[in-house]
Amino acid sequence: MSKVAWLPGSLFDNIDKFANSLGYQNAAIAIELAMQSWESPEDRNAFIYAITGDNIQGTTENRYPIRNLRR
């Protein structure tokens, strides 16, 4: 399941890319955009590049601890 969740173009992959590319302060619009039906990760990335003028942010590292998970 976890690998499926993080496949390129999946919802969570989209959230990761939009949130990190648009900035965390734009979380609401990043999540809304991540929920759109993108034809491919390339289309999504082209859209992000068009509105930010910058490369796609978001990494594939997984060493960062998550906090407050038991809220």
Add this chain to the structure above:
Amino acid sequence: MAGNENSGGNRPTAPQNNPANISATGGAGQSGTQAAKYIPGMPYGQGQELMTQQTSAPMSGAPEGPIFGKQLGTLLDPTNNPSEPVTAGVDMGPGPGSDILPKNISADTRADENKMIVQKYLPTLLYAANLPDTPDSYKRFINYLLEQQ
């Protein structure tokens, strides 16, 4: 023929020919009441019934004076604030910037929107944050959302 050659005929300078003298609200009339007015297009019989209602008792006249207490001008009128630059309220040119505008115009609502999104999707977002392959960038984002609560 004797007589004043200027008498009679249309006088363009007469008050009744000055378009500025026409009331924008239709005038209050001389009696202080509002005349009955037939409203066309109503179902059969109701128009006459409405006329009867209007004429059965005097109706109050139109309110006098401007609605907001200050007469509104037109776009071409001279400014009422000659000391204020036309760019006041805009982040360019002379005068104060957008920080003088009311908060409901200039407020950044992203924090409120983020809170709503967090409340709505946090359980799902947290689920993904706990998956073994979750990238660090996503975890950082979730941590940011948690701090915003």
